[in-house]
Amino acid sequence: QSALTQPRSVSGSPGQSVTISCTGTSSDVGRYNFVSWYQQHPGKAPKFIIYDVTKRPSGVPGRFSGSKSGNTASLTISGLQAEDEADYYCCSYAGSFTWVFGGGTKLTVL
Amino acid sequence: EVQLAESGGGVVQPGGSLRLSCTASGFTFSTYPMNWVRQAPGKGLEWVSNIRDSTTDTFYADSVKGRFTTSRDNAKNSLYLQMDSLRVEDTAVYYCVRDSLWSFDNWGQGTLVTVSS
Numbered sequence: 001q002s003a004l005t006q007p008r009s010v011s012g013s014p015g016q017s018v019t020i021s022c023t024g025t026s027s028d029v030g031r032y033n034f035v036s037w038y039q040q041h042p043g044k045a046p047k048f049i050i051y052d053v054t055k056r057p058s059g060v061p062g063r064f065s066g067s068k069s070g071n072t073a074s075l076t077i078s079g080l081q082a083e084d085e086a087d088y089y090c091c092s093y094a095g096s097f098t099w100v101f102g103g104g105t106k107l108t109v110l
Numbered sequence: 111e112v113q114l115a116e117s118g119g120g121v122v123q124p125g126g127s128l129r130l131s132c133t134a135s136g137f138t139f140s141t142y143p144m145n146w147v148r149q150a151p152g153k154g155l156e157w158v159s160n161i162r163d164s165t166t167d168t169f170y171a172d173s174v175k176g177r178f179t180t181s182r183d184n185a186k187n188s189l190y191l192q193m194d195s196l197r198v199e200d201t202a203v204y205y206c207v208r209d210s211l212w213s214f215d216n217w218g219q220g221t222l223v224t225v226s227s
Contacts, residue, residue: 001171001172001173003154032212034212034213036212036213036214038155038214040155045205045217045218045219045220046155046205046214046217047217048213048214048215048216048217051210051211051212051213051215052211052212052213057215089154089155091155091157091213091214093212096169097143097160097162097167097169098157098160098169098171099145099157099160100157101147101154101155101156101157102154103154104154104155
């Protein structure tokens with residue numbers, strides 16, 4: 001149950017695109033198409049923004065998209081907005097009803 | 111509207127016990143698996159435990175296995191986390207989280223557990 005690997009921080013200017021990577025292993029990210037992403041603003045509970053690698057829950061803007069290649073999943077945020085500044089966490093199902101999160105990435109909108 | 115409200119957090123000494131509760135509303139609680147996820151101060155998220163909607167099957171992270179016990183009372187729309195043999199490293203905000211087909215679609219606001227002498 002080792003944590004997934006995310007960059008500690010990324011940044012971008014308003015209107016630009018940023019991509020956050022999430023690297024796991026063949027036992028989690030590489031094995032299951034059950035990668036999800038969460039956005040967390042300071043002092044708030046996490047918010048569900050991507051599930052099943054690429055799907056967006058109702059109400060999540062289309063600027064948020066997910067993908068996966070091998071053992072690495074990615075979250076791309078296009079058309080960056082000031083309110084996108086937050087911490088982002090990936091999560092993967094790891095089998096036998098267990099899950100593993102990434103260490104989190106702090107997104108700064110310059 | 112789905113609502114999840116945790117309670118029971120507080121300060122406890124190392125080796126002590128604490129029981130967290132989560133009251134759910136706005137959905138048919140008995141048909142959803144539920145989870146506990148925690149976040150140590152200034153740190154990332156850590157999945158802690160899952161309980162199936164059947165109420166009898168539970169699963170735990172290695173870090174809490176044998177010390178924490180998750181249960182639910184579907185008649186009361188409630189989820190519980192019994193935490194025993196608490197360690198300093200268990201200090202965290204504990205979130206009650208609804209499971210929606212392999213991801214976590216609704217989160218409570220969390221309750222803070224502090225383990226300190």
